[in-house]
Amino acid sequence: MNTREMFKRAVAGGYAIPAFNFNTMEQMQAIVQAAVETKSPVIMQVSKGARNYANATILRYMAEGAVAYAKELGCEHPEIVLHLDHGDSFELCKDCIDMGFSSVMYDGSSLPYEENIRISRQVVEYAHKYDVTVECELGVLAGVEDEVVAEESHYTKPEEVIDFATRTGCDSLAISIGTSHGAYKFKPEQCTRDPKTGKLVPPPLAFDVLAEIEKKLPGFPIVLHGSSSVPQDEVDTINKFGGNLPDAVGIPEEQLRKASKSAVCKINIDSDSRLAMTAAIRQYLAEHPDHFDPRQYLKPARENMKKMYIHKIVNVLGSDGKLAQC
Numbered sequence: 001m002n003t004r005e006m007f008k009r010a011v012a013g014g015y016a017i018p019a020f021n022f023n024t025m026e027q028m029q030a031i032v033q034a035a036v037e038t039k040s041p042v043i044m045q046v047s048k049g050a051r052n053y054a055n056a057t058i059l060r061y062m063a064e065g066a067v068a069y070a071k072e073l074g075c076e077h078p079e080i081v082l083h084l085d086h087g088d089s090f091e092l093c094k095d096c097i098d099m100g101f102s103s104v105m106y107d108g109s110s111l112p113y114e115e116n117i118r119i120s121r122q123v124v125e126y127a128h129k130y131d132v133t134v135e136c137e138l139g140v141l142a143g144v145e146d147e148v149v150a151e152e153s154h155y156t157k158p159e160e161v162i163d164f165a166t167r168t169g170c171d172s173l174a175i176s177i178g179t180s181h182g183a184y185k186f187k188p189e190q191c192t193r194d195p196k197t198g199k200l201v202p203p204p205l206a207f208d209v210l211a212e213i214e215k216k217l218p219g220f221p222i223v224l225h226g227s228s229s230v231p232q233d234e235v236d237t238i239n240k241f242g243g244n245l246p247d248a249v250g251i252p253e254e255q256l257r258k259a260s261k262s263a264v265c266k267i268n269i270d271s272d273s274r275l276a277m278t279a280a281i282r283q284y285l286a287e288h289p290d291h292f293d294p295r296q297y298l299k300p301a302r303e304n305m306k307k308m309y310i311h312k313i314v315n316v317l318g319s320d321g322k323l324a325q326c
């Protein structure tokens, strides 16, 4: 299904839909199990990097398998969106739409304003012919990943959002209010240190900018990227069993909880899944040096990701029990 009705209900109900990235079968299984057990709608998203890693056709059929798997697990009416994350060209978006994606993001946030509008509009016109919903982005998130690179963030300008949403015709808008991609969302000098634990405390999100945007576009679906919380217990496990992630820091969950109650109706989480998977695998292999069957270490990795997804759904985004029909 596309995101239209899902977002309408989320905005009205004061919760957010989880958008979890997947690249592997274990991530897909953990996402579906978590969504079914909590009776939550879910967006399964695929980046350009995921398509390069796993193969676009395989991921598309895995998503179709996810719907069948949810039904097999006892959920008669699952609500699962297959979404392209950070599409960087009209051609990539078109390819996903032609393949059967129900939602795409065109990310022209690094382009000049008029160019972002022009290509966003082109994607929206094509997508809407097939009832595919489109997320566009205004404002720049900091962070460095395979396909998403920006040194500095620039908050979304509230004075631009009406013009942008109207001229592009987009169905949802990703904004920049201080989140960023990856496990190092803030430099230590941007944070304070908790004197008791010595851990970094990040600066708060720009809720004033979010409020201004909501005032300009009442009820319009807003999306937050870069919303992993970088759980310290997972970072500590990784570091204890041979990893090296000093001063990794994410977005505090209370802030995401607060954002979920506003017009923010989609929250993107990828790095936390990577951390949960890596922590479980590192611990398992360190404790079982004689094991070499991938199923042995991928099983606890899948369990750990599932636990994290359920926690986000229930305690952070509040999308549990929100299926239209069970």
Ligand code: G3H
Pocket (backbone or CB within 6 Å): 021, 047, 048, 049, 050, 085, 086, 145, 146, 147, 148, 181, 225, 226, 270, 271
């Ligand atoms: O925002 C980007 C997602 O975390 C996907 O990252 O491009 O490394 O797959 P990726």
Ligand code: 13P
Pocket (backbone or CB within 6 Å): 021, 085, 086, 180, 181, 182, 183, 224, 225, 226, 227, 228, 229, 268, 269, 270, 271, 272
């Ligand atoms: P994180 O790196 O914070 O998980 O953000 C993921 C994201 O925004 C995917 O588009």
Ligand code: ZN
Pocket (backbone or CB within 6 Å): 086, 181, 225, 226, 268
């Ligand atoms: Zn993102």
